[in-house]
Amino acid sequence: MTKFFTTLAVLCIVLSNSVFAQKEKESTEVLDSSFVKILTILQELKYEPAGKTIELGGMGKLTVPKGFKYLNSTQSKQVLEDIWGNPPNEAPLGMLFQENGSPVDSVNTWAFIIRYDPIGYVKDEDADDVDYKELLEQMQKEVEEANTERSKLGYGTVSLVGWASTPFYDKERKTLHWAKNLKFSGEETNTLNYDVRVLGRKGMFSLNAVGDLTALSQIKPKINDMIASVSFSDGNRYQDYDSNLDQVAAVGIGGLVAGKVLAKVGFFALLAKFWKVIVGAIIVGGGAIRKFFGKKKDDTETDTDTNVSPSEPDNTETQAS
Structure with a gap:
């Protein structure tokens, strides 16, 4: 077949x-x-091939990396909501699928969802001081506490098993990436949630991929290429920050990692079945x-x-x- x-x-x-x-x-x-x-x-669905330059909401650009193909904002929203079953939300800037993958592929179900978050200028002064082991324990506790409410609402429970990839912040490139290992009740296979953040003057590009935990071996080797594919335009770069004009984000590097633990996991919980x-x-x-x-x-x-x-x-x- x-x-x-x-x-x-x-x-x-x-x-x-x-x-x-x-x-x-x-x-x-x-x-x-x-x-x-x-x-x-x-x-x-109409994909743009590797090498194509895509404007990202006037804030920067994406050069579709080798081995990937790009799906535009409108069609990405259709995939997320009409095919993957996520609740209605603001359309992302687009999605990156593996060159030989598709939204309903039995092997390459994961994709990077691209968004821009106008969170403000994220100060990275705390980058060297974050204890990621301690942070993980705090996040695990918060997830377990939230399970009580999830159960009351009729949803299955979820556990943050640990880091699938320990958080890493690159001071030179102003980029942060990490991955979580999540376990949903009733599921035999754990879920991978891989996050990439590219920091800018007034916010950040967010690239998020979700898949079976086994997808880690496919995703992690591509992270550097993924980071290199996204760039801010002149005036929007991290180094363009003006303390007299720009808003500072309420969180630092540690706060970004400790953010939405369950971001974008809904569709994979469905696909896994x-x-x-x-x-x-x-x-x-x-x-x-x-x-x-x-x-x-x-x-x-x-x-x-x-x-x-x-x-x-x-x-x-x-x-x-």
Whole structure:
């Protein structure tokens, strides 16, 4: 079975699970409608290739790093909310997927989400003084305390197991990166949350990737390239700070690390369940695949592209808003 068929099969089981409690007729209607919507989004995704320069909200630029492809702001929001199931939120500046990956890939499900946070000028005077072991213990305690409220609201609990990659601050490049190892109740596989921050005069670029903990071996070697791909424009760089004009952030380096422990983890908690029932997905999805692609048999049989869409990406220049 080609990767394209596997992707479609997974979508079928995901969508069928989401309407499992409804009547059979209603379930079928919702499944068909949701399936068409997601499939349409996947087919229309247009990526920018490695080497392409992307404007990032007027604050800087991104040069798509080797081995990656860029998805613009509008389509990234569709992926996050309509495909990955995150709650509605402000659109990111874009996303970076592995060159051979896709939003519903069984192997390359992770991607870097790019945002700009106008947090202010982050002073890094505390960088050498942060005790990350002590900070981790504090964060673990806060996460456990929050589980009480999560349980009351009907959500599963989560534990911060430890650092998947110890926080590291580069004074020269004014960049910070670290990774958390998270364990969700009921999940056999731990979740990786990898954070990168590129500091500027009035805020920072935030790049966040979430995936199975095993993705660490894929992500960590690419961090330096990821950092090098993002830069602030003249007047917005860290060294352009003016103490008479600019606002200072309320947190330092330690505060950035201790921030949102559970940022962007929702979609992976959902995706993690898909692969446990892949065989069932193939069976359940067969009918839907034939229904939507029966008239394009030649296309589906010959498609070997690693993208979800059988059509080639349109490389028309796209800028992030």
